[in-house]
Amino acid sequence: xxxxxxxxxxxxxxxxxxxxxxxxxxxxxxxxxxxxxxxxxxxxxxxxxxxxxxxxxxxxxxxxxxxxxxxxxxxxxxxxxxxxxxxxxxxxxxxxxxxxxxxxxxxxxxxxxxxxxxxxxxxxxxxxxxxxxxxxxxxxxxxxxxxxxxxxxxxxxxxxxxxxxxxxxxxxxxxxxxxxxxxxxxxxxxxxxxxxxxxxxxxxxxxxxxxxxxxxxxxxxxxxxxxxxxxxxxxxxxxxxxxxxxxxxxxxxxxxxxxxxxxxxxxxxxxxxxxxxxxxxxxxxxxxxxxxxxxxxxxxxxxxxxxxxxxxxxxxxxxxxxxxxxxxxxxxxxxxxxxxxxxxxxxxxxxxxxxxxxxxxxxxxxxxxxxxxxxxxxxxxxxxxxxxxxxxxxxxxxxxxxxxxxxxxxxxxxxxxxxxxxxxxxxxxxxxxxxxxxxxxxxxxxxxxxxxxxxxxxxxx
Numbered sequence: 001x002x003x004x005x006x007x008x009x010x011x012x013x014x015x016x017x018x019x020x021x022x023x024x025x026x027x028x029x030x031x032x033x034x035x036x037x038x039x040x041x042x043x044x045x046x047x048x049x050x051x052x053x054x055x056x057x058x059x060x061x062x063x064x065x066x067x068x069x070x071x072x073x074x075x076x077x078x079x080x081x082x083x084x085x086x087x088x089x090x091x092x093x094x095x096x097x098x099x100x101x102x103x104x105x106x107x108x109x110x111x112x113x114x115x116x117x118x119x120x121x122x123x124x125x126x127x128x129x130x131x132x133x134x135x136x137x138x139x140x141x142x143x144x145x146x147x148x149x150x151x152x153x154x155x156x157x158x159x160x161x162x163x164x165x166x167x168x169x170x171x172x173x174x175x176x177x178x179x180x181x182x183x184x185x186x187x188x189x190x191x192x193x194x195x196x197x198x199x200x201x202x203x204x205x206x207x208x209x210x211x212x213x214x215x216x217x218x219x220x221x222x223x224x225x226x227x228x229x230x231x232x233x234x235x236x237x238x239x240x241x242x243x244x245x246x247x248x249x250x251x252x253x254x255x256x257x258x259x260x261x262x263x264x265x266x267x268x269x270x271x272x273x274x275x276x277x278x279x280x281x282x283x284x285x286x287x288x289x290x291x292x293x294x295x296x297x298x299x300x301x302x303x304x305x306x307x308x309x310x311x312x313x314x315x316x317x318x319x320x321x322x323x324x325x326x327x328x329x330x331x332x333x334x335x336x337x338x339x340x341x342x343x344x345x346x347x348x349x350x351x352x353x354x355x356x357x358x359x360x361x362x363x364x365x366x367x368x369x370x371x372x373x374x375x376x377x378x379x380x381x382x383x384x385x386x387x388x389x390x391x392x393x394x395x396x397x398x399x400x401x402x403x404x405x406x407x408x409x410x411x412x413x414x415x416x417x418x419x420x421x422x423x424x425x426x427x428x429x430x431x432x433x434x435x436x437x438x439x440x441x442x443x444x445x446x447x448x449x450x451x452x453x454x455x456x457x458x459x460x461x
Contacts, residue, residue: 022203023311024103027102028447029103029412029413029414030105030413031416031417032105032107035106035131037152038080040064044424045424046422047063050083051071051072059160064167065080065125065165066167081131092418096142096417099435101434103413104139104147105413106146107149108132108150111128112128113185113288114126115287129291130292133196133199136201140198149209150207150208152165153182154181155171155173155178156172157174158211161210175220180273183227183231183273183276187278188284188288189205190232191239191285193310194235194310203310204310204336206313206314206380207228209315211315215320222324222325222329225329227274228330229330229332231274231277231278232310232312232333233309238278241307241308242309310334311336314330314337315339316374317337337369338378338380339379341379342381342383351386353388356398357401361456362459363405365377366409369409378410378413380413381414383416384398384399384430384437385432392440395440400455404455416434421436
C-alpha cells in the first residue's frame with residue numbers, strides 16, 4: 001500500500017499543483033492566536049466552559065492544552081474539535097476580508113503532527129490537522145496568504161508561557177532529541193504546503209516562536225537554524241521545486257526515484273541531521289496523506305504550474321542577547337525575519353503617552369536588523385496594549401504610529417484577530433482584538449491607510 005501511495009506522489013509531481021501565492025509587497029496581517037494553540041487568557045469564559053481553570057501561576061492548574069488533555073483524556077479530542085470549529089471559521093475569514101487583511105500568521109504546536117507526540121509523557125488533543133486544512137482552504141479561497149508559525153515546540157522553548165502549550169519551568173527544546181522532532185515537523189509541514197492544494201496559500205514556515213532571549217540558555221539553536229533551512233530546501237528539491245541552491249530536476253517517471261531521493265538525501269545534503277529528519281518524516285507524511293484522503297488529489301489538477309520555494313522565517317537576531325547566532329547565516333533561498341514588540345510588558349518606554357509616542361516614532365529596529373542582514377523584517381506580533389489607561393483618542397494615534405513604524409519594514413501582523421467578548425473577559429478586546437479595533441475606529445478600515453499620516457511629526461528626534 002505504501003509503495004502505491006509513494007507512486008501517487010509522482011503523479012502529483014507530474015501534474016499541476018495549484019498556483020502558489022507569494023509574500024505580499026507589504027504585509028497587513030493578523031495572528032490566528034488561540035485557535036490551534038489555545039491560550040486560555042484570550043477566552044476566559046470559554047475555557048471555563050470547556051472544563052479548564054484559571055490561576056495566577058499557569059503551571060498550577062488546568063490552564064493549558066497539556067494540562068487539559070492530561071485531565072480529560074477521554075473527552076479532550078471532542079471538546080477541542082468544537083473549539084477549533086467555532087474559534088476560527090468562514091465567518092471570521094469574511095470579517096478579515098472586509099477589513100483588507102492580506103496575511104495571517106497561524107500559531108501551531110508540534111502536536112499537530114500527532115506522530116511526534118510521546119503519548120506516555122505528553123498530552124495534547126488530536127485532530128487539529130483537519131481544521132488547519134479546512135481553515136487554509138477558506139483563507140486561500142479568500143485570497144489571504146498564510147504563515148505557518150511553529151509556536152509551541154517539542155520540549156517547550158520558553159518557561160512559564162501558555163503559548164508553548166504547557167506552562168512549565170522545565171525547558172527541554174534545546175536538546176538533540178527535540179531539535180530532531182522540530183526538524184521532522186518542518187519536513188512534514190513543508191511537504192504538506194506543496195502537495196496539498198488546500199495548503200497552497202502557505203508562503204512561509206517560521207522555525208521557532210519566541211525562543212529564550214538569553215542566547216546562553218539556547219545551546220545549539222544556531223545550528224538548528226541552519227538545519228531548519230536545509231530541511232525545507234531538501235524537501236522542496238525532492239518535490240521538484242528549485243532555486244539557485246538546486247540541481248537538475250527529477251524526471252518524476254518512476255516512484256522508486258522519488259523514494260530513493262528521500263531515503264538517500266545525501267544528493268542534496270551531507271548533513272546527517274537533515275537526512276535523518278527527512279527519513280523520519282516520510283512515513284508520517286504517508287499516514288497524514290492517507291488521513292487527509294490524498295488519493296483523490298490527482299483529479300484536482302489540470303495544468304502544469306511551477307511552485308515557488310517557501311520563505312523560511314526566524315525571530316530576528318536582536319530578539320536575543322549574549323552573542324546570539326545570526327539567522328541570516330542560515331539563509332538559502334527566500335527568507336524574512338520576525339520581531340515582536342509589546343509596550344505593555346515594560347522595558348520599552350516609560351508608562352505615559354509622550355514616552356510611548358517618542359519611542360515608537362523613533363524606532364530603529366528595521367534599520368538595526370538590516371545592518372546585520374536581517375531584512376526584510378515583519379513585525380509578527382504587536383498590540384494596542386499599554387501600561388496605563390489609554391483614551392480612545394490616544395489609541396487612534398497609537399495605532400497609526402505603530403503602523404507607520406512597522407511599515408518601514410515589510411509590514412505587520414497584529415496580535416490577535418479577535419479575543420473573547422464576555423462579561424469575564426471585560427474590555428480585553430479593546431486593545432487585543434484587531435477586528436474590534438476597526439469597529440471602534442482605532443484602525444482605518446483599509447489597513448494600508450492611517451488616520452493621520454503626520455502622527456509622528458511632533459515626536460521625531
